[in-house]
Structures are given as structure tokens and as C-alpha cells.
Amino acid sequence: VSLGYAGIFFYVLAAMAVVSALMVVTRKNPVHAAMFLVFTFFCVAGIYITLSAEFLAAVQVLVYAGGIVVLFLFVIMLVPLKAGIRRPPVRRGAVAILLAGMVAVAVMSFYAHAVSTEMSMATEGSRVMGNIETVGTELYTRYLLPFEVASVLLLVAMIGAVVLARRQV
Amino acid sequence: MIVPIHHVLTFSLALFLVGVVGVLSRRNGIIVLMSVELMLNAANINFIAFSRLMSDIAGQVFAVFVIVTAAGEVAVGLAIIISLFRGTESINVDEITLLKG
Numbered sequence: 001v002s003l004g005y006a007g008i009f010f011y012v013l014a015a016m017a018v019v020s021a022l023m024v025v026t027r028k029n030p031v032h033a034a035m036f037l038v039f040t041f042f043c044v045a046g047i048y049i050t051l052s053a054e055f056l057a058a059v060q061v062l063v064y065a066g067g068i069v070v071l072f073l074f075v076i077m078l079v080p081l082k083a084g085i086r087r088p089p090v091r092r093g094a095v096a097i098l099l100a101g102m103v104a105v106a107v108m109s110f111y112a113h114a115v116s117t118e119m120s121m122a123t124e125g126s127r128v129m130g131n132i133e134t135v136g137t138e139l140y141t142r143y144l145l146p147f148e149v150a151s152v153l154l155l156v157a158m159i160g161a162v163v164l165a166r167r168q169v
Numbered sequence: 170m171i172v173p174i175h176h177v178l179t180f181s182l183a184l185f186l187v188g189v190v191g192v193l194s195r196r197n198g199i200i201v202l203m204s205v206e207l208m209l210n211a212a213n214i215n216f217i218a219f220s221r222l223m224s225d226i227a228g229q230v231f232a233v234f235v236i237v238t239a240a241g242e243v244a245v246g247l248a249i250i251i252s253l254f255r256g257t258e259s260i261n262v263d264e265i266t267l268l269k270g
Binding site: 004018044064071072076078097101104139143160161162 | 171172174175176177178179180182183184186187188189190191193194195197199200202203204206207210213214217218220221226227229230232233234236237238239240241242243244245247248249250251252254255260
């Protein structure tokens with residue numbers, strides 16, 4: 001099977017994303033974890049592009065790498081570092097969990113392979129246009145009500161965050 | 170699809186499990202929230218991979234909604250961490266026992 005540039009791009013990005021995600025969960029210093037989190041989000045955005053979801057890649061960079069990580073860094077700045085690393089950061093069962101996870105990856109990838117061989121027969125040669133126009137049309141016609149509900153959700157989250165982080169509760 | 174779907178699914182599963190390990194093994198509340206973000210990203214990759222495979226744009230629309238929910242969740246979660254730190258001077262999730270759990 002010849003992969004082409006997009007295929008190689010996918011595997012390189014996937015490897016980098018998993019490695020930097022592992023760095024996120026193993027670093028003691030939360031600032032380092034946040035930096036690796038940015039890197040993971042950029043790799044995932046690249047993977048969205050290889051799956052022809054360009055709009056989602058842009059949203060990923062803007063919302064995750066631009067918004068959420070800045071929020072994390074602000075909270076890390078507000079909370080003193082030693083509050084988080086007073087005791088050893090990793091619990092003793094972590095290695096066991098990791099081993100169980102590796103076994104789970106092996107088993108699940110076997111099942112994923114079985115599912116994919118069935119499904120790729122049905123949808124051979126079709127292609128989704130992952131551009132902004134298609135996503136926008138769907139979002140403002142068929143999914144208009146969920147879209148409006150999502151805006152209410154964001155409003156509630158904003159008010160909730162302000163109320164929770166107030167000085168006098 | 171340029172890449173076989175089971176490779177994409179295996180990758181997203183690996184990312185999800187890294188997130189699970191983070192949630193279960195870390196004490197720092199901020200890093201627990203970061204691990205939850207990794208898990209949500211893995212779910213999004215599945216949505217987009219199947220959207221591509223089935224030529225249905227709905228998967229990408231749902232991925233947008235997942236991102237919206239993740240943004241709200243982080244805002245509220247970090248606000249809770251700040252208010253917990255005010256009360257207990259700690260963000261270690263196993264030191265916080267306000268609900269006697």
C-alpha cells in the first residue's frame with residue numbers, strides 16, 4: 001500500500017501526539033505539562049487536516065491551543081506551584097494501569113481492524129468536503145437548535161465560572 | 170481514506186488511554202483536567218474519522234459541539250480548582266475531602 005505524503009504525515013503526527021500526551025501526564029511541573037499539551041493539540045490539528053477537516057483544524061488551534069491552554073496557564077500562575085507537587089505526583093498503581101492500557105490498545109485495535117474491513121467495502125471512493133462552507137451550512141440549517149443550545153451552555157459556563165471563582169461565595 | 174480507519178481508531182484509543190492514565194494516576198487537579206481534555210480530543214478524532222469514512226458531515230458538526238462543551242468544562246473546572254485552593258490551600262485531588270468521600 002503506497003501511503004503518499006498525507007499518510008506519512010498522519011503516522012508521524014500520531015506518534016508525536018501520543019508521545020507528547022504521555023509527557024503531559026508524567027511531568028511534575030504543571031507548566032511543562034501545559035506546554036506539551038499545546039504540542040499535542042497542534043499534532044491533533046494536523047491529523048484533522050489529513051482527515052480533510054480543515055475547519056475543525058482551525059477551531060482546534062484557536063479554541064484549544066489559543067484559549068484553553070491560556071486558561072490553564074492563568075490558573076497555574078494563580079495557584080503556587082508547590083501546592084500541586086507537595087507529595088510525589090504519581091500513585092503506585094500507575095504502572096499497572098499503563099500495562100492494562102497497552103493490553104486494551106492491542107485488543108481494541110484488533111476489533112477496529114475487523115470493523116473497518118467490513119465498512120470500507122461499502123464506502124469505497126466517496127469523499128466528504130470538509131470545508132468551512134459545508135460545516136457552516138449544516139450548522140445553521142439542520143443543527144440550528146443544538147447550535148443555539150450550545151451558546152446557552154457557554155453562557156451558563158461563563159456565569160458559573162465567575163460565581164465559583166468569586167472571592168466571597 | 171488515505172489511512173486505514175483502524176489505524177486512526179487505534180491512535181485515538183491510545184490518546185484516550187493516556188488521558189485515562191492521567192486522570193487515575195495524577196494528584197494535581199490541573200493535570201487531571203488536562204488529561205480530560207486529551208480524552209475529549211480522542212473522541213473528536215473518532216468523530217472526524219467516521220465523518221470522513223461515511224462521507225457525512227454530521228461528525229464534524231458534532232466535533233464542534235464537543236469542543237464547545239470542552240471549553241465550558243475547562244472554565245468551570247478551573248474555577249472550582251481556584252475556589253478549592255482558597256478553602257484548603259491544596260489542589261491535590263486526594264487531599265480534598267470536603268464531601269467526606
